[in-house]
Each structure stands twice: as structure tokens, then as C-alpha cells.
Amino acid sequence: MKHFDTNTFKVTEPVKLSEVSTKFDLGESKKEIKKELEDVREDLGKLQDTMYAHGKYGVLVCLQGMDTAGKDSLIREVFKDFNTRGIVVHSFKVPTELELKHDYLWRHYIALPARGKFSIFNRTHYENVLVTRVHPYYIMGENIPNVDSVDDINDEFWAKRFEQINNFEKHISDNGTIIFKFFLNISKEEQKNRLLRRLELKEKNWKFSPGDLKERKLWGKYQECYEDALNRTSKEHAPWFTIPADDKPTARYIVAKIIHDTLKGYTDIEEPELDDDIKANLDLYKQQLESE
Numbered sequence: 001m002k003h004f005d006t007n008t009f010k011v012t013e014p015v016k017l018s019e020v021s022t023k024f025d026l027g028e029s030k031k032e033i034k035k036e037l038e039d040v041r042e043d044l045g046k047l048q049d050t051m052y053a054h055g056k057y058g059v060l061v062c063l064q065g066m067d068t069a070g071k072d073s074l075i076r077e078v079f080k081d082f083n084t085r086g087i088v089v090h091s092f093k094v095p096t097e098l099e100l101k102h103d104y105l106w107r108h109y110i111a112l113p114a115r116g117k118f119s120i121f122n123r124t125h126y127e128n129v130l131v132t133r134v135h136p137y138y139i140m141g142e143n144i145p146n147v148d149s150v151d152d153i154n155d156e157f158w159a160k161r162f163e164q165i166n167n168f169e170k171h172i173s174d175n176g177t178i179i180f181k182f183f184l185n186i187s188k189e190e191q192k193n194r195l196l197r198r199l200e201l202k203e204k205n206w207k208f209s210p211g212d213l214k215e216r217k218l219w220g221k222y223q224e225c226y227e228d229a230l231n232r233t234s235k236e237h238a239p240w241f242t243i244p245a246d247d248k249p250t251a252r253y254i255v256a257k258i259i260h261d262t263l264k265g266y267t268d269i270e271e272p273e274l275d276d277d278i279k280a281n282l283d284l285y286k287q288q289l290e291s292e
Contacts, residue, residue, distance in 0.1 A: 001036055002027035006258045009241040011234035017227045017242075022187040024244040026253065033249040037077065040256045045081030047263055051116055052086045053271050058113030058177045061259065062124040065184030066222060067212050068194035070248045071122050074184070078256045082118065091122040100141055104128045105168055115176055124181075125168070126229055129161055133225045134218055162232045173237040178263070181238060182255055183230060184245035188219055 002025065026033055051057060063071045075089055090111045099107045105125055113119035132138045136153045147153060173179055195216070198208040215222070234240035241258055245251040263269065273279075 001032070006241075006254070006261050009243060009254065009258065011230050011240040011242060014231045015227065015242065017185070017223050017230075020185060020242050022185050022190065022244050022246045024247075024250055024254065026250055030247075030249050033253050037249065037253045037256055040253065040260050041078055041081045044079075044256060044260050044263075045083070047260070047269075048082050048086050048118065050271050051263075051269055052083070053116070054269055055116040055272075056176060057266065057269065058115050059118045059259075059263070060113055060121065060172070060177050060179050061118065062121045062126070062179070062181040063184065064124055064126055064130070064182070064226070065245060066186055066191060066219070067215060068191050068198075069184035069186045069245050070251060071184060073248060074252050074255060075120055075122060077252045078259075079118070079120065086116065087118040087120065088113070089120040089122060092124065092127060095141070100143070104142060105164070109168075112172060112177060125165060126181075126233075129158060129165065129229050130222065130225050133158065134221050162229075166233055166235065166238075169233070169235070169238040178266075179238040180259055180262070181234075181240045182258075183226060183240060183242050184251060185242045186245045188216075190246045191216065 004024075004026075028036070051059070063074065065071055079087055088111075092107070095104075095107065105128075108121070108125040111119060111121070136150050139147060139153050140150065147157070169179055195208065195212060198204045230240045230242070241255075243251050243254055
């Protein structure tokens with residue numbers, strides 16, 4: 001496989017999405033890439049067990065992307081070897097009545113991972129500066145003080161919301177949550193092909209919604225909002241990665257590799273040592289069991 005630096009995909013300076021490729025050649029066939037993914041995710045599964053026992057860090061994986069970008073299948077394939085006790089997937093839909101009674105970050109805060117566990121956000125708190133920015137009238141449902149009309153949802157409003165998100169991520173990072181944010185960067189042409197497959201293949205019909213076509217017409221606006229979000233909120237403690245997503249196996253491998261290599265860099269993650277008294281009596285405990 002062609003060597004690549006995972007930092008290639010990290011947003012460390014302002015990006016222009018129209019200039020960021022949605023393809024990346026790993027130099028191998030799909031079959032070979034899938035095999036490489038199997039090896040990495042097996043290592044990730046072992047690392048997760050260690051982190052669960054260690055109980056010091058939680059891991060938050062945020063996935064964003066246009067419709068059909070491959071979020072669901074990526075979750076299935078990348079985290080397949082995880083112990084279910086150590087991982088929870090949250091798919092955030094339209095806020096419920098209860099969620100709208102709280103601030104917009106509340107439902108995300110209560111879904112954060114406990115120490116030793118992974119939380120996957122399938123769509124994330126960034127929906128609050130993406131879909132709501134494309135459709136600002138959604139904000140009115142939040143019933144926020146001093147926001148009496150769509151006219152009040154101005155540049156100052158969005159700047160404050162970005163600041164709130166940055167503060168939220170800094171706070172949880174300082175308290176032991178390792179944050180990964182992945183933007184699955186799919187081309188408009190590939191989205192068209194995937195939508196057509198949903199219509200053509202009976203087993204995929206259920207995934208299609210006419211609303212997908214309405215949102216597709218707003219592609220340019222969504223790209224502008226994603227670009228602004230990436231540029232305003234990619235921080236060292238909570239970096240964004242733009243993942244070329246036109247080829248699903250490639251996207252899955254790159255995401256798995258980034259998570260794996262980053263976590264391996266935490267040299268303090270290790271299985272806890274047994275108490276000296278227990279360690280000194282292991283043979284005794286073994287004899288007690290064998291003599292039953």
C-alpha cells in the first residue's frame with residue numbers, strides 16, 4: 001500500500017473545499033484495501049479493550065458529510081471488532097420536543113463517552129451550524145431569548161455559536177475526551193450515482209427520501225457552510241479531517257488509520273497493574289480453583 005501521512009487530511013490551515021479532492025489512490029485494489037482495514041480494526045479492537053480497562057480517556061468520533069457520504073457503512077466496517085460494552089453510536093435526527101426544551105448542545109453533552117468508552121456521533125453538534133444555517137428558520141423552534149425572527153439570525157449569531165462549540169470541545173478535551181472529527185468529502189457526481197442506486201436497487205429503496213433531492217439543490221450552500229465550519233473549528237485538541245469519500249473502502253481505511261495512529265501516540269494508555277497483594281497470591285488463587 002502506498003505510504004501516506006495521516007496528517008495530510010488534517011485541517012491545519014484554511015481550506016477551500018472546491019480545491020480538496022474527493023478521491024485518494026492508496027495504490028491497491030478494493031480487496032487489498034479491505035484486508036488492510038481488517039488488520040487495523042483488529043488492532044483498534046485490542047486498543048479499545050485496553051482503554052476500557054485503563055478508564056482514563058473517552059473517545060468521541062464525529063462523522064459529518066452530505067447525504068450518501070457513507071457514514072453508516074463506515075461505522076459498521078471500522079468498528080466491527082469493538083466490544084459492544086465499550087462503544088455507543090448516536091444518530092442525531094431532528095430535535096425532539098424534549099431536546100428543544102434545552103440548549104442545542106444538551107443532547108450531545110449527555111451522549112458523550114464515559115472514560116474508557118467510545119461514542120460515535122453519526123451527524124453531530126455541527127448540524128447546529130450546518131443544516132440550521134442553510135435553513136435558518138429551524139432556529140426559531142429553539143425559542144432562544146432575543147431571537148424573535150429570522151432577521152436576528154445574523155453573522156454575529158453564527159460567530160457566537162461557533163465560539164460556543166469551540167468552548168464545548170475544549171472543555172471536554174481538557175477533561176479526558178479524545179476528539180476526532182471527520183468530514184466525509186464526497187463529490188456531487190458521486191452523490192448522484194449513489195442516489196440513483198437507491199432508486200434502482202429494491203433493497204436500497206428504503207434509504208431514499210424525496211427530501212434528498214431538495215437538499216441536493218442546495219449543494220453549493222452546504223459546501224460553503226461546511227467550509228466555514230471546518231475553518232473556524234479545527235483546533236489542535238479537536239481537529240477536523242477531510243476524508244476523500246468517493247471510494248468507500250478508501251475512506252474507511254483512512255479513518256481507521258487516523259484513529260489508530262493517534263491513539264497509539266498516547267503512551268500513558270496501558271492496562272492497569274494488579275495490586276501487589278493480589279499479584280503475590282496468584283498461584284494460591286489458582287490452587288484454590290484447581291482443588292475444587
